[in-house]
Amino acid sequence: MKLLLPARRLRAAAATVSLAALAGTGLTGCATGPAAPTAVLSAAVPLVLPNLDDSAGRCPALGADGERLSDDALAACHDAADERVSGPEDALDLAPLEVAAVPDAGEAAYATVTVDAAAAPYTRLFVRDGDTYTPLGPDGRLAADRLRAGVHLALEATDPVRDPAVWDGTIDVTLEVTDGGRTARDAARLRVAPLILTHDLLPLDRLVISDNGTSPQDAEREGYDPTRPAAPVEKGEDVFRTELTAALEQAGLEGRLMEYPTGGDRWMRDQFITGYFAVPTPDGGVRRMSVLLRSADVMPEGSTAEFPLRDAGRPAFSVLRGPGTAVLQEYTAERVGDGERAQLWGSFSSTGNFLVAPPDEQWPAGRVLYGSDGGDAAPDAAFVRLLEAQREQAPLAVDTSWLGVGHIDEFLSFVPAGTPRGWAAVVADPERGLELAESDDPAVLAGTRLAVAGVDAALEVLRTELALTDEEIIRVPALFERLEVPGYPRQDIVANALPAVVNGVETGTGTGTFLAPDPRHAGFRAATEEAFAAAGASGVAWVDAWEYAFAVGTVGGDLHCVTNALRDLSAAGPWWEK
Structure with missing residues (x-):
């Protein structure tokens, strides 16, 4: 399939320690240490749906008091308005991402997955375990046991682009894997689907x-x-x-x-x-x-x-x-x-x-x-x-x-x-x-x-x-x-x-x-x-x-x-x- 915006890898090379970085550590350029960790983040598709439908039919027309909701409150209810995935149909509106397994990750290893500052207010990351979707914590942290098996993620867009001066629809997702004092990075760039x-x-x-x-x-x-x-x-x-x-x-x-x-x-x-x-x-x-x-x-x-x-x-x-x-x-x-x-x-x-x-x-x-x-x-x-x-x-x-x-x-x-x-x-x-x-x-x-x-x-x-x-x-x-x-x-x-x-x-x-x-x-x-x-x-x-x-x-x-x-x-x- 020919894509206007291909799934771009913004890969940073696996981190290595430079001579300059070793200055003052007592180590020399000939020193050896643990191998740098690996970080591989994959996006199956480069586009993300704004998840604004109502898959479970849960959005009310009236408030709890039986009064009409305001126009803005009526518009504020949709699938992306909360931190849950409302069934298998709703799950299909999310973009899958994969963190490749790091089978030899040490006990203290960890990873973080974050979205760039401009896109963060308009997106949400979930960790997928089978049919269960759990919001990734605000620090985006993944523990060593998850890293060893690989992690299935799902990215949700909570809005389309409304004002390019605020957000242009680009979503840069960054993975950092830290192990043994070294960090490797990888990234994927996606775009929210236009109306x-x-x-x-x-x-x-x-x-x-x-x-x-x-x-x-x-x-x-x-x-x-x-x-x-x-x-x-x-x-x-x-x-x-x-x-x-x-x-x-x-x-x-x-x-x-x-x-x-x-x-x-x-x-x-x-x-x-x-x-x-x-x-x-x-x-x-x-x-x-x-x-x-x-x-x-x-x-x-x-x-x-x-x-x-x-x-x-x-x-x-x-x-x-x-x-x-x-x-x-x-x-x-x-x-x-x-x-x-x-x-x-x-x-x-x-x-x-x-x-x-x-x-x-x-x-x-x-x-x-x-x-x-x-x-x-x-x-x-x-x-x-x-x-x-x-x-x-x-x-x-x-x-x-x-x-x-x-x-x-x-x-x-x-x-x-x-x-x-x-x-x-x-x-x-x-x-x-x-x-x-x-x-x-x-x-x-x-x-x-x-x-x-x-x-x-x-x-x-x-x-x-x-x-x-x-x-x-x-x-x-x-x-x-x-x-x-x-x-x-x-x-x-x-x-x-x-x-x-x-x-x-x-x-x-x-x-x-x-x-x-x-x-x-x-x-x-x-x-x-x-x-x-x-x-x-x-x-x-x-x-x-x-x-x-x-x-x-x-x-x-x-x-x-x-x-x-x-x-x-x-x-x-x-x-x-x-």
């Missing part, structure tokens, strides 16, 4: 939709079954559910809907974005852990130090976290309580504002894209820093400040296609939309001019950064109107005047179906289907989300906004191979 966000070419496993009738708090107190169909409670929800179910069946994905309790916050894509950790296993396989990265959206009303984030993000922990599934959150605490700023700028932190361009030769894990103008119209800085710290998907900002909501998924998505890369970008085409709609509404005419400029600027970034070509762009009609929002800090902004065809869900390579919001315009549907067919892309299954998503509030949303996709991670190739 890789999923792209839409991966096959759809489950499509998550909002249970609007059950609140996150009710789910925490009473438990929740995500396989139980929820009763529609919002206007148009019954139509949306019926048509979405039919579209999934058309794609050969019957029974793939999953419920998620939001209490009416229907914008599922804004609650979390999906990803994974993955490492090679000693036998040449791949060990993966699904990750849900909670939105850093601080709400303009009701946010407190205990509950700073959007409440509908909490069921990621209480409902979805479990064996093989971790949940992360990262946000800037200083934003809490700044209601005015959250009201005006907070939408950029919603996870609907993040997409992943699929893999290619330049970006084998894909590339994260997000909407930002580089100033106030930008996502939470700590959230973006976490994504940048992973080093594999080089997050790229695309200016979306011309959009009322400001989300990149309002004009861009990706689908499998007959191109050399195997995929294409689906991009909103305001001019084609205006032509098909035959509108002379001044708000639409002004919106079209603003949207054309915004889309063109975004495409220029993608052409430069992703080497995107015209043959890799599928243009679909879109109709935009200029918004008049008195007192809002961003003017000359637009919203979709018809459901945004581009704001759909790709079911992934193999199904050949793009689930698209129905614009209720025959010309838009025909032009979209023709553009997809010409590019050798997916077929299109139309879903009516007009009343449930598009017509909600001042701006509304579409199909991508009110769903979230859990992808089949077994189709994700090893990110480290290239």
Whole structure:
């Protein structure tokens, strides 16, 4: 297996006594003494999973007093939060290390195994005896009797990299063996696995939709079954559910809907974005852990130090976290309580504002894209820093400040296609939309001019950064109107005047179906289907989300906004191979 970061030996030669070191001892350079001890530390794989799932299902949603845990306390519970290994599945999330036997170690011999100072707060070492894992003491000391037989160790990572200025993810483990007054050293360098966000070419496993009738708090107190169909409670929800179910069946994905309790916050894509950790296993396989990265959206009303984030993000922990599934959150605490700023700028932190361009030769894990103008119209800085710290998907900002909501998924998505890369970008085409709609509404005419400029600027970034070509762009009609929002800090902004065809869900390579919001315009549907067919892309299954998503509030949303996709991670190739 070709590895990006091979298991590096930072071996120090077996210690020998130099002439300088012998000065003043009464010994000479010709003197002989006991042989220097040997020290051999081996790492079977060079990468370590952040052990943040809940293998035993022991993380509670409520405190001992029956009250809701704070957001931070909810996130603090996971397998690496204590000094125990919760069964055989949990043990597989640890990286094996071996201290080679020193059969002739003297009675007074000992060894120490330590982790470098930068990595120590984010790691833990265990001594493994069969199925028993015992934390290595703080001094890292191993007695002579253990040395003689060799020692099995297991390394646990307790967090991913969040800020490279604090820790860059490198883990240097050092072995020192002391015997007869002499010391030998060996070391192994490992790296914590990065968080890789999923792209839409991966096959759809489950499509998550909002249970609007059950609140996150009710789910925490009473438990929740995500396989139980929820009763529609919002206007148009019954139509949306019926048509979405039919579209999934058309794609050969019957029974793939999953419920998620939001209490009416229907914008599922804004609650979390999906990803994974993955490492090679000693036998040449791949060990993966699904990750849900909670939105850093601080709400303009009701946010407190205990509950700073959007409440509908909490069921990621209480409902979805479990064996093989971790949940992360990262946000800037200083934003809490700044209601005015959250009201005006907070939408950029919603996870609907993040997409992943699929893999290619330049970006084998894909590339994260997000909407930002580089100033106030930008996502939470700590959230973006976490994504940048992973080093594999080089997050790229695309200016979306011309959009009322400001989300990149309002004009861009990706689908499998007959191109050399195997995929294409689906991009909103305001001019084609205006032509098909035959509108002379001044708000639409002004919106079209603003949207054309915004889309063109975004495409220029993608052409430069992703080497995107015209043959890799599928243009679909879109109709935009200029918004008049008195007192809002961003003017000359637009919203979709018809459901945004581009704001759909790709079911992934193999199904050949793009689930698209129905614009209720025959010309838009025909032009979209023709553009997809010409590019050798997916077929299109139309879903009516007009009343449930598009017509909600001042701006509304579409199909991508009110769903979230859990992808089949077994189709994700090893990110480290290239």
